Amino acid sequence: MEITIKKADKLKKHPEDSTLGFGTFFTDHMFNMDYNPEKGWHNPRIEPYGPIEMDPSTMVLHYAQAIFEGLKAYKTDSGEIQLFRPEDNLKRFNKSGHMLCIPDFDEEFILEALFKLINIEKDWIPGAPGTSLYIRPTIIAMDPYIGLRPSHTYRFFIILSPVGAYYAEGFDPVKMWVTTDYVRAIRGGVGQAKTAGNYAASLYATDLANKDGYTQVMWLDGVDLEYVEEVGAMNIFFLIGDELITPQLNRSILSGITRDSVIKLARSWGSKVSERKVSIHEIYEAHEKGTLKEVFGSGTAAVISPVGMIKFKGKEITIGDGNVGPFAAKLYTELTNIQYGKADDPFDWIMVLR
Numbered sequence: 001m002e003i004t005i006k007k008a009d010k011l012k013k014h015p016e017d018s019t020l021g022f023g024t025f026f027t028d029h030m031f032n033m034d035y036n037p038e039k040g041w042h043n044p045r046i047e048p049y050g051p052i053e054m055d056p057s058t059m060v061l062h063y064a065q066a067i068f069e070g071l072k073a074y075k076t077d078s079g080e081i082q083l084f085r086p087e088d089n090l091k092r093f094n095k096s097g098h099m100l101c102i103p104d105f106d107e108e109f110i111l112e113a114l115f116k117l118i119n120i121e122k123d124w125i126p127g128a129p130g131t132s133l134y135i136r137p138t139i140i141a142m143d144p145y146i147g148l149r150p151s152h153t154y155r156f157f158i159i160l161s162p163v164g165a166y167y168a169e170g171f172d173p174v175k176m177w178v179t180t181d182y183v184r185a186i187r188g189g190v191g192q193a194k195t196a197g198n199y200a201a202s203l204y205a206t207d208l209a210n211k212d213g214y215t216q217v218m219w220l221d222g223v224d225l226e227y228v229e230e231v232g233a234m235n236i237f238f239l240i241g242d243e244l245i246t247p248q249l250n251r252s253i254l255s256g257i258t259r260d261s262v263i264k265l266a267r268s269w270g271s272k273v274s275e276r277k278v279s280i281h282e283i284y285e286a287h288e289k290g291t292l293k294e295v296f297g298s299g300t301a302a303v304i305s306p307v308g309m310i311k312f313k314g315k316e317i318t319i320g321d322g323n324v325g326p327f328a329a330k331l332y333t334e335l336t337n338i339q340y341g342k343a344d345d346p347f348d349w350i351m352v353l354r
């Protein structure tokens, strides 16, 4: 398939690196591609960034048959552009699609399309420390139809957003709110897919957490309401004694690429890493005994997000001294050094833009 390119007549003014924030600015062009049962995926094109016209009955608006991904492109000191494990994102994207009855796409072709798009938008990639270009591939159901069934037609698009340094003012440990009244996902559901409805479903509990002075929800499993699954939209790690623990993938946890990178990196340092069930009671007991050293989230946006406080059933505990711990700090430094080309890449995670 040939990707057609239509350039924007008028280019936008680029924001200052210091004003970027997250997810508010978008570049001049986007990638689009359509699907129908006769042609399959067709008409791949790069064109000016702009609205998608849709009928009010468009299925995605009613039944949330939608999937997305999130990854970043980084500018190195020498001006090269590199991506972090993009093939893993595309593989996961197809996996999410499988769960939502969305037809799969050729991952190699989309990687090429992404490279083409980024090459056109190269000047949008910010250079200040900690900044990057956030990449959001999305697929939505496009049939104009009211009635429940998989859509026959889809739109695939990729948009790009220059984003600021997550920790511009230093690490900011987050406060986590644990609830047994609400769950993010449940085994047999779509928790392991990056699909729109999961995030809508997390809003209400997060709002309650915010109203109680907490940043995010630490989600427990939907069956026993006891085992920790994720925090906000990140995976979670606990350092208890010298064991680094993260919940095992149980079909309701999203399989994070940062999670996998943390596991591999920590193991390469000789740390004991366990993927296993970890109950909220075990966390509180470890805290009681003084063996709970660190807690942190992992995800593409923040990379590593230290947890300073947890509240469960009215009881609040402070992790360590409430600041970022040495293990989280080391992981953050090493991962970002690889992403920005400041350290060797022993796992072959980096793909340089070609």
Ligand SMILES: *Cc1c(COP(=O)(O)O)cnc(C)c1O
Binding pocket: 070, 194, 230, 232, 233, 234, 235, 254, 255, 256, 257, 258, 259, 298, 299, 300, 301
């Ligand atoms: C995207 C996401 C993560 C983190 O995945 P990464 O690949 O590390 O960015 C974790 N949990 C949820 C629910 C997510 O949507």
